Every structure is written in structure tokens, then in C-alpha cells.
Amino acid sequence: MSAMPQPTSVSSSSADLRSSSLGFMETIGQSLANISPTLTPSINVVAVAALAGAGSWLVYGLSTLGLMFVSLNIAVLASRFAAAGSFFIFISRSLGPIAGGIAGWGLIAAYTGTAMGVLAGEAIFVQNAFTPFGIAVPTWLIYVVSAALAWFLSSRDIKLSSRLSLAIEAASITIVGGVLFVVFYQHPERIVDHAQLSLQGTTPKGMAEAMVLGIFSFVGFESAASLGKETKNPLKAIPRAIIWSMVVAGAFFMFVAYSMVVAYGGDVAKLGADTAPLQTLLKGLGAPALAPLFYLIASVSAFACVLASINAASRLLFSMGRYQFVHRSMGMVHTKHQTPHYAVAFAAILSLVVNLALLGTGALNTFGYTSTFATFGFIVAYFLISVSAPIYLKKQGQLKLANVVVGILGAVAMIGGFFGSVYPVPDWPYNLLPYLFVAYMAFGLIWLAMLKKRAPQVLDKIEHDLESSEAAIFDRK
Template sequence: MTALSRAIARPDPVAGFGDRSPLHGLERRRIGIVDLAAQSVAAVAPAAAATTVVLLVAGVAPGVTVPAIIAAAVLSLCVARTVGQFARRFAAAGALYTYTARGLGVRAGLAAGAAILTGYAGVAMFALLGGAYYATYLLAGLWPTLNRPLVAAGALVVQAALVAFVLVRGIHVSARAALVVEALSVTLIVVLLGVLLVNIGPIDVGAMIGARSSFDPVALAAGAVVAVTAFVGFESAATLSVESVAPLRNVPRAITGTVILSGALYVLAAATQVAGFDALGIDLAASASPVNDLAAAYGLGGWGVVADVGITASFLACAIGTTTALVRVLFAMSRDGVLPAPVGRTHSRFGTPATAVAVALPVIAGVPLLLVAGGVDMRDAMHVTLSVGAAGYIVAYILVCVAAPVFLRRIGELTAGPAVTAGVAAVALTAALGAFFVHDALGGGSLVLVIGVLAAVFAAVIALLRRRHGPGSIGAYDEPVAAQVLGGVPSPRHPGDA
């Protein structure tokens, strides 16, 4: 017997490992790069965002819609590269919440957790409203006399039921279904946009870059913040890192790839819509469904209807992807002792955070239902939920960008590239968010008040949770267990056990 064979047969004991991971209960190492990419793509929902978010950007930055989307793409790529610094070093279901806690400590970690939960919840509500809006829009074309609020409410309930089923059943089903939906929807949108560009003819580049009017940096910044909402969710693959194969390699690839592909689609969509409405002499921001209107104007009405079907399905995929990430953050916070222990329980058969799903879905579906029942215009409701969600995302992005250099310095791996990327992203996002609030306030909007109230509530909750949690640390991540280590010996106690 060789020395290697003897070492394998009778390894020296290696102490200090637990008998189970702090995040036990999730299906570990079961999903591959395709499912990870599907999660991020579903949360971003590029087919839906390519049409709806461009319309929202045009509303706040009418002269610089395309530049605002390009700026948002660059910012999002910087954040994606920064998130990757954490994702390639450890696997954590809490993603940005855990990353920030590991870099800046308990208080900042709780703030990031509150922010990203707000982001996921707001965008999930936006996605459910968007799916209901487009479903109602499509049905109204067939039955003009239908009761739109009733149909919208029914669509919300059906979508919520589908989301609940898929989330409890498992990520394999949801990820693959979302990927198929998004692939078909994006392909359809790209083909339609290409045909429209050919029909539009020569493009006025001046109209595209806003050269016709005086440059308004505040509008550009506000538009960039709104445009960032088209990318938010790209980091959600990190919430599945515990469940993925080779997470330290695959998660960063899925995150960065999603931003690059989505950015290319959004620039194409923005250029087409700006050029098309400019050629028609119509205000883009006044359109109810820009791609549908352009298709009708250029004799492609049937394509527009099919595109709307794809957009509706894309919104549902977004709701699934975003809620998938949300419930895993709730799960991680429970395992850290921040939330009640039952929230961290998993389904005995499917290995999914079923209790967290039961906690989150009534809120995510209930708020849109109340808005529709209260007679709020669905487009206004979509704008508010998306804006609040975007603010939550951006605050979480800022915190994780601040945390990254601190974390890298602590482990002795800080270099100039990641530090500069994280610093530029943090400063630019902070400035853009401030400009967005100023733009909203000058326009008589109430988003600052809504977000201010939410911030005050979360600050109070964070203070209570911090007091409840005590001086200990948070930010549990997946760790090797004794059974996975040659000669591994379980410790008597594991600090991460729930």
C-alpha cells in the first residue's frame, strides 16, 4: 500500500467542522450554470423590461432616453463585477445581505437586508401588476366591454397561485420554465425590433442622443436610475449559490453574462422606440404599449399582439425569479437569528424555503390587489412599485459596493481594479439616486415621501432586530461539513445550527 493509499484509508483526524451546514435544508449542489443564468434572467425579465422600462425612462428623461440606458448598463456592470468579488469566494443564500454583513458588520448587513427585501418585494409587485396589465390589455382587444379591474384582479390571483406552486415545487421547474419563456420572448422581441428598424428607415442620431435640446444632467441621472430598474435582479443568481454546482465559478459568470446580454437588448429596444416615435412625430412617453403601437403604425399589428403575449409571460417569469430570491434572503436572515426560526424551515421533500414563501406571497400579491381594488391606475401603480423597489435595490447595491473593498482588504486580497470599480459604482449610484429624488420632488411626485416613510419604518425595525440579535455576527454562508472532508471530525457544537 502506498503512502497516498494509507492516507486515504486511515486519514489523520481533522477537527473543527460541523456535521451540517448553517444553511442546511436547501438542496445543495443540484443546479448548474443554465439554472443559475435562468434565475438571473427571470428576475431581470429582459423581454418585459425592454418595453416597459424604456417607456418609464422616456417619461423622466425624454431627450436622453438612450444615453440614460447606456449609463445604467455601465453602472450595472460595475456592480456585477463587485458582487462577483464576494460570489467567487463563498456561497450564501442571503447574497447582498450576507456580503454586506461580511464586509461592514451587523448594522450595515441588516440595512442591506432591509433594502434588498424592499427591492425584491417592490419589483415582484411590479411584475404581477405588469402581467395583469398586459393580460387585460390583450383581452380588451377581444372584448372591449369587459370589466378591466375585475380581470386584472383575477390575473393577479392566478399569477400569485402559479408563483406559490413553482416556488414550493423547486427551482428546477421554475428556472427551466422561465428560461424557455424568456428565450422565446427575447427572440421574438429582437426579430420584431429588427424589422421595425428596417421599416423606420434612416435614424436621426441627434434625436437618439438628445442633441436637439439642451443637456439636462439631472434628467439624465434620474433616467439612469429608472433605467437601472431594467437590470435589477441580475445578482439574484447568488441567492441560489448554496444550491448550485461549482458556485464560486458559475455564479459570477451568470451575473455578469445577464447584465451584458440584457444591456445589448435594452439599447436596441430604446433606439428602436425612440427612432420610431420620433419618425412618427408622437410622444413615446404617452404610449400605452410602445412596441405594439409601432408595430401597428408600420403594418405589423399581428406581431405586436404576439409580442404582448411574450411580455405578459416575461412578467410572470420576473415575479417567479424575484420572489425566489426574496424568500432565500428571508431564509438566510432566519438562519442568522434575525427573523423567527420557522421562517428558516425548508420543505421536507423539495428542499425549498416553503415557510418563507408562505410569509412573503400574501404581501407581494396583497398590495397589488389592494391598489387595483382601490381604483388606482395600473400604470401609476406599476410606476410606484417599480420606483420603490428600485430605490431598495440601489441602496443595497451601494452598500455592497462600499463593503467589497473593506472585505477584500480584511482578507488581504484588495487590488486597485476592484477598489476603483466598487468606488465608482457606489459614488455614481448615490449621486444618481439623489438626482432621482430631486427630479421627483420638483415634478410634484410623492416617491420621496413614500420611500422616506419606508426608510423610517425599516430603521426602527433594524434597531429592534439589532437589539434582539445582540452583539454577535450575522452573515452565515455555506461551509464544508465533516462528511465532505477527508478525516473530518464534527465539532460538538456548530455555531450556525438552527
């Protein structure tokens, strides 16, 4: 945080990001990499199966449905104006700068928390890949090298990092999906699995708790919106990227959950307790020697997610820095690479420092703590965007009943997701995380209140600049 800012307007240098450098493929690559589909068969599905059992596929289906409503609300705004700050700008336009600041504050925790969690997941995968060869790779070394490489790539060229992320995720989905198809080839009698389709042994309590994990599997799908200033034809490319990344990921996750239960012979308890599901899967298919290769693929996919999270976090910090909601240095752009290099460095260093601080808890616990905290940030932003979309359309005289229904359903889905994270009360220390998040958000709200009280001119100028920017890029009246 900086000292209370002086009332200055947003610099025109906000356009210094490399404009129109990204096509649709790079844009959807950002969202898919942030989702990191390969994490689901590698680690996420285990946690979901432990709670939802045979209903795991339905958890992912319901999560897809709920977040599809959110994605439609995002598309409403992303198809009308483009911005580097994505939700911060979108929500500020509809509900005012304070609400936008709250969303931005939540998303700082969301994107950096995702980077932290997936960085820990990457460490687990790297160690699983090298342990069979008797090579012990220190967790701290994986953290340092990965964070440094993510910083380097993100600060140099967004196009390169987005294309790299897309290539990694496409290859990972193809390889893992191909292996899971072999499961059905070996067990054709279980293509129609009555135990799963009838939700045998599944409880409402387990389904509710698993929904939070289901939502986390998707978080980051909206991050393509953070590339509004750098995408060609953003008013069309970004909404398409957001919706299609959700469709692809949702179908893949449901297929993964269903087929993994089949691969475990319907023993959901075994799947829910397995710390190395890919290894067990390949052993069951008679190819245990391939496990190190698959964990190496999973680690590369996890790195792509870390990279995408830092890209998204830095664009959010860039926009908030331009409007002086955070230190103005976050809004500076590298003269040569045209990237928000200070914001990139901050996101990468913060992710590394927190993971090193949690080193003693173990990588798996670090993944759980930071990922859960990040999910709360996404839920806040997704809720606010679902409220914002119909309000914005009403202001423009374009509101339809369908927009109201989609907005309500998106907001209700996020309320349900948060409720499932606090009731029934989770075990320690997860029971503390919601309160820590509330304290974090309260600190951000206090900061915004101080900003409003001590420098109200800044908020007035933000309103003016948002109006001006909309007039320049608004596409549909």
C-alpha cells in the same frame, strides 16, 4: 417579525436546500428573469423617454456602466464563497451582521417590491392582450392566479422554475428583438440617427430623473447569487451569470431605446406618452393584429419576473431566518421539495396583499409606486456591496488598486441614482416614497438595535457561524 430570539446557533439543516441542482443556464435564467428584459419595450422605455427623450439610449448605457461596477464588486465576493442569503451574507462578512441585516432588510423590500410591481405590469399586459377580443379580465383575478401559480412553482422545484424563466425570457428577447430589427429594415436611412446621437432636446434634469428608471430596468440582475447553495460550482457559475446577464440586458436595453425612437419617427414626446407602445410599434410595421400576441408574450415574461423575484426573496428570507434576523420559520425547508416553503409563501402572500390593497389606484400606478420603492432597496444593497468588496479583500490581503476604484465607482453610481430620485423633487405621491422608504429602513434598524441589545449572543454566534461557513467553502486565499 418574531419575538426577540434566544441565543441559538444556526442549525445544520441550513444545508437542506437541494444542493448542486442548478447549472449555469438555470443560474443565469434566474438573473435574466428577475431583470425581465421584455418589460423595457413594453412599459419601461415609455417612462424613460418621457424624461430623457432622445437620450434614452444613453440613460440605459450609463445605467449599464454604473451597475457593471456593482456587478464586478458582487463577483469579487461571489467567486470566493457561496450562500443562500447572497448580499446578507456577503455584507455581513465584510462589514458585520448589523450592516448585513440592513442590506437584507432593504432587499426584502427590493425583491418583494419588484414582484408587486411586475405583477401589476403583468395585469396591464394581460388586459391589453384580451381587450381587442372584447374580454375584460379583472385585475384582482390576474393578481390572485399569478401569485398562486408563482407560489406553487417556487415552492415545488427551483430548477423547474429557473428553467421555465430562462426559456420564457430567451423567447421574448428573440421575438421582440426580431421585430425591432424590422424597424431598421424599413427605415435604413435612420440607422444612424443624428438626433439621438447628438442628444437633441435632452436636458441634464431629464437624464438625472430617468437614471432611476434606468437602474430599475436592471434590478435583480444579482439574484443569481441567492442560489449559492443550490448551484453546481457556484464560485464560477454565479459570477459568470451575474456579469453576463448585465451585459446581455444592457445591450438589449440600449438597442430597444434607440430602435423605439426610430420606430416613432423621432417623436419622443409621442413615445413618452404612449400607454401601449407595442401596439403602436406593430401598427407602424403594418401588423396591428399581432399586438394581442405580443402583449401575451410580455405578460408571460412578466410572470417569469414575478417568479424569479419570489425565488430570490425566499432565499434571502431563508438565510435571515436561519440567523434569526426575521422569524425562524423563514429558515425552514420542506422535507420533500427541499425549498424554503414558508419563506416562499410569505413573499407570495405579501406581494398579493399589497397589490390588492392598491387595487383602487390602478395597475399602472401600482407598478410605479411599488417599483420605485423596490429600487431604493436595491440601491442600498448595491451601495453596501460596493463598499464591502474592497474591505473584504483588504482583510484577506488581496486588495488591489483596481478593486478600490471599482468599489468607489459602484458606490458613487448608487449615490447618484438615489439623488436623482429626490432632486428635483418628483410629483406627488412619488415625493413621499423616499421618506416612506427611510421610515421602513429606520424600523429595520431599530429592530436590529434591539436584537443587539437584548440578545447580543445571537450576533456573536452569527459572527462565529459566518467564520465557520467561510472556512468550509472559501475557495481562494
